[in-house]
Amino acid sequence: MTDLLPDETRKWQALEQIIRREAAKFHFEEIRTPVLEPTELIVRGLGQLTDIVSKEIFAFQRGDTNYVLRPEMTAPVARSYVEHRLDQRGGTQKLYYIGPMFRAERPQKGRQRQFHQFGLEVIGSADPIADIEVISFMVHIYQTIGIRNTRLRINSVGDLQSREAYKKTLKAYLKPHLPSMSELSRTRFEKNPMRILDSKEPEDQPVIEQAPLIGDSLSESSREHFNMVKKLLDDLGIDFEEDPYLVRGMDYYTETAFELISPDLGAQDALAGGGRYDLLIEEIGGEPTPAVGFAAGMERLLIACDELGIELDPGKSLDLYIVTMGGSAREWAVPVLQQVRGMGLSATMDYQGRSLKAQMKDANRAAANYTLIVGDHELARNRFTFRDMGASEEESLSLDEILERMQKLIGEGRTQDKA
Ligand code: AMP
Numbered sequence: 001m002t003d004l005l006p007d008e009t010r011k012w013q014a015l016e017q018i019i020r021r022e023a024a025k026f027h028f029e030e031i032r033t034p035v036l037e038p039t040e041l042i043v044r045g046l047g048q049l050t051d052i053v054s055k056e057i058f059a060f061q062r063g064d065t066n067y068v069l070r071p072e073m074t075a076p077v078a079r080s081y082v083e084h085r086l087d088q089r090g091g092t093q094k095l096y097y098i099g100p101m102f103r104a105e106r107p108q109k110g111r112q113r114q115f116h117q118f119g120l121e122v123i124g125s126a127d128p129i130a131d132i133e134v135i136s137f138m139v140h141i142y143q144t145i146g147i148r149n150t151r152l153r154i155n156s157v158g159d160l161q162s163r164e165a166y167k168k169t170l171k172a173y174l175k176p177h178l179p180s181m182s183e184l185s186r187t188r189f190e191k192n193p194m195r196i197l198d199s200k201e202p203e204d205q206p207v208i209e210q211a212p213l214i215g216d217s218l219s220e221s222s223r224e225h226f227n228m229v230k231k232l233l234d235d236l237g238i239d240f241e242e243d244p245y246l247v248r249g250m251d252y253y254t255e256t257a258f259e260l261i262s263p264d265l266g267a268q269d270a271l272a273g274g275g276r277y278d279l280l281i282e283e284i285g286g287e288p289t290p291a292v293g294f295a296a297g298m299e300r301l302l303i304a305c306d307e308l309g310i311e312l313d314p315g316k317s318l319d320l321y322i323v324t325m326g327g328s329a330r331e332w333a334v335p336v337l338q339q340v341r342g343m344g345l346s347a348t349m350d351y352q353g354r355s356l357k358a359q360m361k362d363a364n365r366a367a368a369n370y371t372l373i374v375g376d377h378e379l380a381r382n383r384f385t386f387r388d389m390g391a392s393e394e395e396s397l398s399l400d401e402i403l404e405r406m407q408k409l410i411g412e413g414r415t416q417d418k419a
Contacts, residue, residue, distance in 0.1 A: 001114040011305075011312040015298060016098055018144060018312075019118045026137050028096040028120055033076040035100065039066035044284055045075025047192070047252075056103040058113075069102035074277065074293055075284065077121045082286035092124040098298075110268030110300050119274070119295035123281070126290035128228040131256045131276060132236070135229075138260060138272050138294045139238055146310045147262065147301070150271060152239065154258040155246040156226035157194070158218045160279065163251065166217035167193055177207040194247050213244040225255050252280035256292065264307040265300060272296030319345040320406065321363035325356060325375035332379060336372075336399065345406055363389065369409075372402060 004012060023030070039059055046053050058069040070076055077095055080086070086093050098118040105111055120137055122130045135152070142150050157163060170193050178186055182201035189196065197208055218226065233240050246257050257275035265271070274294025281289040305312060320340055322333040333349045340347040348366065350359045356373075363371050373385035373394075386402050387394040397405070 002112060007313075010314065010316070011302065012298070014312040014314060015145075015301065016118075019096070019098060019141065022137070022141060022144060023096040023120075026094070026133065028094045028137075031077055031080060031095040031097055031121075032099070033070075033073070033080050033097075035070055035102075036067045037070050037076050037079070039068045041075055041079050041284060042068050042071065045078065045252075045280060046072070050195075052103060056105055058102050058104055071101055071103045072295060073097050073099070073101070073117060073119060074121060074280070074295070077293075078123070078277075078281050078284055078286070078291070081123050081289075082281060082284060087124060087287070087289070092122060092130065095121045095123070097121075108268070110265060110297075110303055112299060116298040117295045118298060119272075119293060121291060121293035123291040124289055125292075126278065128225055128232060128256075130290075131229050131292050132232040134274060134292050134294050135233065135258055136236055136238060138274070138296060141296070142260070142271065142301070142304075145301070145305065145312070147264075147271075147304050147308060149262065149264060149308075151241060151261050151263070152233075152258060153243040153246055153261065154229070154233075154240050154256065155214070155243050156218060156222055156229075156255055157214055157247055157253055157257050157275070158222040159254050160251070162214070162217050162219045162222045163194070163254075165219075166212075166214045169212050169217060170194065170196075173210075173212055174207065181207060197245050197247050208245070214247065215244050222255060229256050252277050252283050254278040258294070260296075262300075262304050264304050268300060270297070271300055271304065316367040317346075318348065318363075318366045318368040319370065319409070320347040321359070321366060321368035321371045322347065322349040323356060323359040323363065323371050323373045324349060325373075328376060328379055329374040332374060339403065340406065343403070343407060344410055370406075 039057070042057060043053050048054070052071045057071055060067055077097065081093060096119065099116065100114050101117050102114050104113055107113060120134050122134055139150070139152060158166065171189070174189060174193060174196065178189060181204050182199060184201060185196045185199050185204050196204065197211065199208065230240070246259060253275055255276040255278065259273040260271045261269045262271050263269065272294055274292070276290070276292040278290040281287070281291060322336060324330045324333050330349070330353070337347045337349060350362060354362070360371070368389055371387045371389060373387065378384045382398050383396045384399060384402060385394050386397045386405065
């Protein structure tokens, strides 16, 4: 788990601003849910046999309730949708989120125990257009930021009927190979054979390579759904590769599955992933409700930016630093700060009674555009040194003249408000 220090939070804020702005363009509304969820929800929502639930959740008990730190947002958003009857708001719910998630994984570059995701959940539509809006938002965010070297992989895992048919075929194929396969795959065989296709164990690979594919077991309507998704991706000019091995193991995942990867990321190359989960809401106690969503890792997005030399940090900026010499000047400065801030500008001063030199250094460090220098002499004459830090020019002006100048700056958009 890492601290995000002040020199890093600027790029996080910039990224969040982009996500919020683009989500608004797609007409998504934000949802915020608690960081803690009942263990039961996460186990049902993700599935007992997933890596996350079996190995990676941070869990604890308080009274009679078992809690986990949320490892992802789809199950929490689905819970919230059911609990608050969001269906009654009418129409399809188009939700986005940004926030921290927790998984007790082995940390490495691009993999933390507390990390951040943003994502969408579209709840209440089975239409392929919903899949497409989700995928195109995901792709659009990376494009907007300038991360262009990405690969979109898609697959269909079919509806319940397709999956049941496929599971039978797959099990019949796997059964004779089981003795030579990994222990993990053997434990998955009965309850969740599709997850075996996800296995990274070397001894499983030859068997997986020859395995029958879900694509061959798709029902008519699943095939139609998938074809429409692909057609619409073509219409939008979004490149994709079909990856028949891309599966979402649990039974609640249906139809479209997708993943966005970046060759610039090294071992942890998944930027984002998602898919349809038409059976999840019913699984956690709601009415049958089709839904689709994706989640993206924010640390990995920022690593990709670093690799590609994309600078999201707009840099520090401050409109006015009031440099004070002596007690009276310091007292004078306090209401002036308030006045300047009231005009919509940013302003600060020294809180330690440091030397003129130290305060000028501080103003430089803060990237102040202007400084106002005040001491007893200036107070007596009501003339202050107003210094343009960029141009290294200064003038002697009254406070009113200085405020007038600053007002003009706002008009010209030359203040930190410009962002
Ligand atoms: P998932 O919910 O596992 O599909 O993950 C969605 C995205 O979240 C991944 O593509 C990663 O970008 C990111 N992600 C998942 N786990 C971690 C982690 N432990 N550390 C950093 N990013 C992660």
